[in-house]
C-alpha cells in the first residue's frame with residue numbers, strides 16, 4: 001500500500017469558533033493501540049478533489065470551524081484518522097486523495113476495502129457532477145466485488161449554496177443517475193444511501209450519525225431501550241449522543257426532525273461551555289463533562305430539554321412537554337434503569353466478542369467505560385424497572 005499519514009496525534013487546530021474548549025476530549029479511554037490499531041473497522045471518505053472530504057472529517061471529529069476549512073490543503077496521500085482512544089464508538093476514518101487512481105499499483109485495494117465498514121462518497125453539489133458519478137460507479141463496484149458487506153453512503157455535499165427546490169432536484173438527479181449507472185454495470189442490487197450535507201449546518205453531523213449507527217450492531221437494542229424509556233416517562237424524543245463529536249449513536253423509533261436534533265446539539269454546547277467556564281476543574285482531567293453533568297432547559301413554547309450523563313462519552317438528551325416534567329422523580333428513576341440496561345447491553349457484547357477483533361464493519365464499542373461511577377440497583381431489569 002502507498003504511504004499514509006497517521007493522524008492520531010490530533011490536529012493542531014485553533015478551533016476558535018468551536019464550541020468546545022481545546023482541552024475537552026475523550027481523555028479517559030485506555031485503548032490498546034498495540035493490538036487494536038489496525039483492527040478497527042474503517043469508514044472511507046472518497047470523492048473528487050475539493051469535494052469536501054477533509055473538511056467533513058475535520059469539522060465532525062476535530063471541532064474545526066467550517067470557515068477554517070477554506071485554508072485546508074489538498075490531500076495527496078491517505079490520511080488515517082484513528083478515532084481510537086478518543087471515542088466511545090471506535091473506528092478509523094481514512095481520507096483519500098481526490099485524484100486516487102484504481103490502476104495505481106501502489107494501493108492495495110484488497111486490504112483497503114477488505115476491512116471497510118462504510119464507504120462515504122462525497123459529491124460536490126455546487127460543481128458539475130458528471131465525473132463524480134463516473135467515479136462513484138467505479139469505486140462502488142470495485143469495493144463491492146472485494147467486500148459486499150460495505151455500506152455505501154453518498155453525501156451530496158455543499159448544499160448550503162442551493163435553494164430548497166434545487167436541493168431536491170439535485171438529489172433526485174444524482175440518485176437516479178447513480179442507480180441507472182449501477183444497473184448498466186449489472187450491479188443494480190447494490191444499495192446506496194443518499195444524504196444532503198453541508199459543514200455549515202447540522203446536516204453533516206446528522207448524516208455521519210446515520211453512517212456510524214449502521215455499523216453499531218447493538219443499535220436495535222439501544223433503540224428499544226430508548227422507546228421503553230420514552231413510553232414510561234412521557235418523553236417525546238430522545239437521543240443518545242457521543243458528546244465530543246455530537247453525533248447521535250441511537251434514537252428512539254419516531255422520525256428525527258432536524259430542528260429537534262439541532263436543539264439537542266445546541267444544548268450539549270451550552271452545557272459544555274458553561275461547565276468549562278464555571279465548572280470546578282479537577283487537578284488533571286478537565287471536568288467539562290462528568291458523572292455529575294445534567295441540565296434542564298425550559299423553552300418558552302412549553303417544551304423541556306433534559307440532559308443526563310450516561311458515561312464519560314455519552315449523554316442522553318430528551319425533549320418533553322413541560323406538563324409531563326412534573327414527574328421528574330419518575331423520569332430520573334427510569335433514567336437510572338436505562339443507564340443500567342445500557343451497561344448490560346455492552347457488557348454482554350464484551351463477553352461474547354473480543355472488543356479488538358470484532359467482525360468486519362462493526363465498530364468496537366468501549367463497554368469498559370460505559371458507565372460512570374454512579375450506583376444503580378443491580379437487580380432491576382430494564383423492563384421491570386421502567387414499567
Ligand SMILES: Nc1nc2c(ncn2[C@@H]2O[C@H](COP(=O)(O)OP(=O)(O)OP(=O)(O)O)[C@@H](O)[C@H]2O)c(=O)[nH]1
Pocket residue numbers: 047048049050051052053054055056066068069070071072073074075076096097098099157158159160161197198199200
Ligand atoms: N460551501 C461549502 N464549502 C465547503 C463545504 N465543505 C467543504 N467546503 C469547501 O470545499 C473546499 C475543499 O474542501 P477539502 O475538504 O479540502 O476537499 P477534499 O475533498 O478533501 O479535497 P482533496 O484533498 O483535494 O481531495 C474547501 O475550501 C472547503 O471550505 C460545504 O459544506 N459547503
